[in-house]
Amino acid sequence: MSPDLILPHDGVRPVFSARPVWCGRASTVIGMATLGAQAWLGDDSVIRADGQTVVLGDRFWLGHRSTVHIATKTLGTTVGDRVTVGRNAVVHACTVGSDVVIEDDVIVLDGAVVEDGVVIEAGATVFPRARLPAGFVYGGSPAKPIRPIDAPELAERAERLREASGETPAPPQGDTPEVEDSVFVARTARLRGRIALGAGSSVLxxxxxxxxxxxxxxxxxTNIQDNSVLRSRGEGIVIGRDTTIAHNVRLADCRIGARSLIGIGCVVAPGTVIADDVMLAGGATTDPGQLLDGGHLWGGRPARILAPLDASKRALMREIVEGYCAHGQVFRQAQDAGL
Known part of the structure; x- marks a missing residue:
């Protein structure tokens, strides 16, 4: 069973094992990705290899609304055999060994190395360039060793995780918005209600x-990346121009300024106001009604100021915006062409 959406990148299409791959509703695989035998991709899962390779071993399991991605100009993602990833997790530009369990809502960030025989507990964040040695359970943000684990317990936790994420209700239906030619809305995205998308924006x-x-x-x-969920149950959500909302972010009613970056897996609570020129680090959360002043890197749970927003971070944020403007046009052309 093929994914709902398969797209090439730079003329390269994903490679699937000849042995069965099971793919859920609205699952997407893009570009230079290779999937081993007996893979399982949950509903709304995304594997995006648009600039570097993604290599996934045999019996890879990717839970619902989870994302595998790369760092476009620097790092691919490599995953060994018999790896189980839960729901709403992100595996990003990293190396993961074999016989690994990555539970729900986990974030594994750029350059991290997860060795064989590891369990990462639900909600943990593996910081950039961290190394998680084999044979332990890890938890927290940043993820730290909790205790050793043996092979039988690891196999049991993988099985429990697969059972828990094996079925989900049917996804909500969405509207098909009218957008101008410079805007990209992925076919697997769902938009409902009063939504305005500015020129050059993208919803992945x-x-x-x-x-x-x-x-x-x-x-x-502004770009809104794979598997992010924006829900308005009050005054609404307003996001300024030239801003990045990264993978698997959750936004409630809030205001986000211009030229900002909301990192992978962040949760922004109702009433939050984020000023212009803010970087919110991956895995961070805000408290209801919290104000994040501009010109700073924020992080933690709840978010606090970590450092001034220096020239290198500002340049990175601009580069991401420019890259996703280009990505959006490439994806729209491929999607419209039915590739």
């Missing part, structure tokens, strides 16, 4: 934008 694969009460307004050249 398996995102959910639900303007249940107030509107959702997205500024020009």
């Amino acid at each position: 694969f398996s995102c959910l934008l639900d303007a249940e009460v107030g509107p959702i307004v997205v500024g020009a050249d």
Whole structure:
């Protein structure tokens, strides 16, 4: 069974094992990805190899609304055999060994190395360039060893995780918005209610934008990346121009300024106001009504100021925006062509 959406990148299409691959509703695989035998991809899962390779071993299991991605100009993602990834998790530009269990809501960030025989507990964040030695259970943010684990317990936890994420209700239906030619909305994204998308913006694969009460307004050249969920149940969500909402972010009713970056897996609570020129580190959360002043890197749970937003971080944020403007046009052309 093929994914709902398969797209090439730079003329390269994904490679699937001749042995069966099971793919759920609205699952997406893009570019230079190779999947081993007996893979299982959950509903709304995304594997995006658009600039570097993604190599996934045999019996890889990717839970619902989870994302595997790369760092476009620097790092691919390599995963060994018999790896189980839970729901709403992100495996990003890293190396993962064999016989690894990555539970729900885990974030594994760029350059991290997860050795064989590891369990990463639900909600943990593996920081960039961290190494997790074999044979332990890890938890927390940043992820730290909790205790040793043996092979029988690891296999049992993998089985429990697969059973828990094996079935989900049917996804909500969405509207098909009218957008101008410079805007990209992925076919697997779902948009409902009053939504305004600025010129050059992009809504990537398996995102959910639900303007249940107030509107959702997205500024020009802003990108909302795979599996992010934006829900308005009050005053609405407003995002400024030239801003990045990374993979698997959850936004409630809030305001986010221009030229900001909301990192992978962040949770932004209702009433949060994020000023212009803010970087919110991956895995961070905000408290309801929290104000994040501009010009700073914020991180933690709840978010606090970590450092000034220096020139290198500002340059990185601009580069991401420019890259996703280009990605959006390439993806739209491929999607419209039915490739």
